[in-house]
Amino acid sequence: MSQSPSTRGSLALRIRDVAKRFGSAVALDGASLELRRGERLALLGPNGAGKTTLVRCISGRAVPDSGEIEMLDQPLPPSGGRQRLGFVPQEVAVYPDLTARENLEVFGRFHGLRGGDLREAVGWALAWTGLPDRAGELTKTFSGGMKRRVNIACGVLHRPLVLLLDEPTVGVDPQSRERIFVMLEELRDHGTSILLTTHQLDEAEQRCDRIVIIDHGRVIAGGTLSELIEGTVGAKRRVTLRLAAPGPRPEGFRAGAGPRELVAEVGDVALELPDLLDRVREAGGEVSDVEVRAPSLHAVFIHLTGRELRE
């Protein structure tokens, strides 16, 4: 599953100005992004932002009205030509009344594997998912996490160079999520470039190399977490002081959530926090608790997409 030297360094996916309408509804409005070779890219966005449509355009299930999609430096036709692409849908899209091994075998065949290659791929997938002992059991008897692992394995049996995952960890426990990301890291280590959509911001923050945020059919921000923070909410920490009793608000603070809370932004916590505490004490206040919070992806996401509910 290693990457060929001749293609190393180029882009796994390049999406430029892709637009797609469904009747009067605009699903994609000139979306552009790049997935680098061997990269894990998280695609974030509120409900209805266009994530699934973008993934469908890449997988060939939706035909863009305009724009270009290139995979491994080659233009992707509207359908077909996706032998090196893997796709894992959001639902557990395996046959519940087949065993894990049977599911892997049939999806391997659908991806063109035969004979020894198929046997080898199924053996690898069972080991990769940690399910060799359950290979002969019907998948409908599996836990949610086990089903998810089989679901992912069925999409990578043909060793794709680019893998699309639509919310691969939705509805599973922390242990299964951990296992799934270990599996995906293993794939990445062997050269597979991964684009995943998720609503789990911590997954994007901790498990992906870069993050792209899409809203109203357009990519509105992209980069590493620190780049996103720098470009939106800024890198300053938020310091929240809780007082023993309501008191005056010294200079440099703003009101917090309650009458006993004071909030300030600091660039260097070690240097600036003692001064903040001194100012409160000099103003007659008694600090009972201190909270320092680094800017998060959550703050970036809300900053970019707003708090309005998306239905």
Place this chain on the structure above:
Amino acid sequence: MIGTVVRVGLLRMWHGRVALLLDFAVPIAFFTIFAFIFGGQVGLGKSPRVNVALVDEDGTDLSRKLLEALAGQDTLRVYSPEGGEGGATVFAEVGPARELVLKGGLPLAVVVPRGWAASFLGTGEEAADVQVLADSSDPVATQVVSALIRQVAGQIRAEQARQQIASVLGPSAAPFAASAAARFTRPVGVEVLEILAAGKASPVVSMYAAGIAVMFLLFGAVGGAGSLLEEEESQTLERLMCSSLGMPRLLAGKWLLLTIVGVVQVTVMFAWAQLAFGVDLLGHLPGFAVMTVVTAGAASSLALALAAACRTRAQLNAVAIILILTMSALGGSMVPRYVMSGTMREIGRLTFNAWALDGYTKVFWRGLPLRALLPEVAVLVAVAVALFALARLLARRWESV
């Protein structure tokens, strides 16, 4: 609490108005179909008529009188080569009429044998009854025509007797002559010859086996084709479309599976019919195999087209129940088509149940050679190809949007 349970049920029914409509529409639709079948074509003003061929081997005035009286009956439609209502043909020899019945062109032929008039008048040496050459696949027609012959010939005999009594006793005794003739004339003999029944065990069972088999073939095929909708719901279809498989091969695979399962299903049904009821499956294997393969193929194509047209499994089930039961009722799977009127039989030919059952009847009942199945095979193959093409067209919605 109980009221809330009722309220929940009513609200759910209201939100599923299509299903609610079907609950009312389906019984009305089936009542209407069966009223047409058994009610003598409600609203069309015509009674079911039995097609017959008339053969006059006797060639006497009396035999001509009998056949003319029969031809004048509303219940009968007398065969004529041109198919016209007015040009009724009376065959002089039994051969052509017998051939028509054997090949399924008519359910029966009425034959007035040589010497019938003499026997009828009591002047002949041997008794010669009117014969009905019957295709027992239509027992109702045989009963109807036999009764008609007895009635018409009885009236002629009574008239003959009345004239004889009146000629002896004079015109003043006419009322007495009529009642005496009615009281003392012998019943008229009718001999039914089952020209297709010889050597056949449980002849009608094969027709019912075919009828039930075709109906459940359709239900089975629709159930199997519904897996497409389940795969769509679980996104398995989306995954399949992203693989090397492609929609044409997916549909072809589904069609082949449904057809194989259908063939096995019908074969098991007929094997049971042979074991339990003596239907001669082994004796008709080639014809059975041809009819079963083309019928199962057509049923599979229909099921795939329905599945591709429907959006949900529930919708597919509702549409399938209506369509299959209607086709089965009109096509002869529930009620033999010979009890239906001519118009209803023609309507029934729009369903492929009717073509399939006609084919099975040719195989099991008439014992016709394979080439005789050509019309049925041609229609069923054409239906299979057309519906598969329709399914392919409708399935484009799953490929890309």
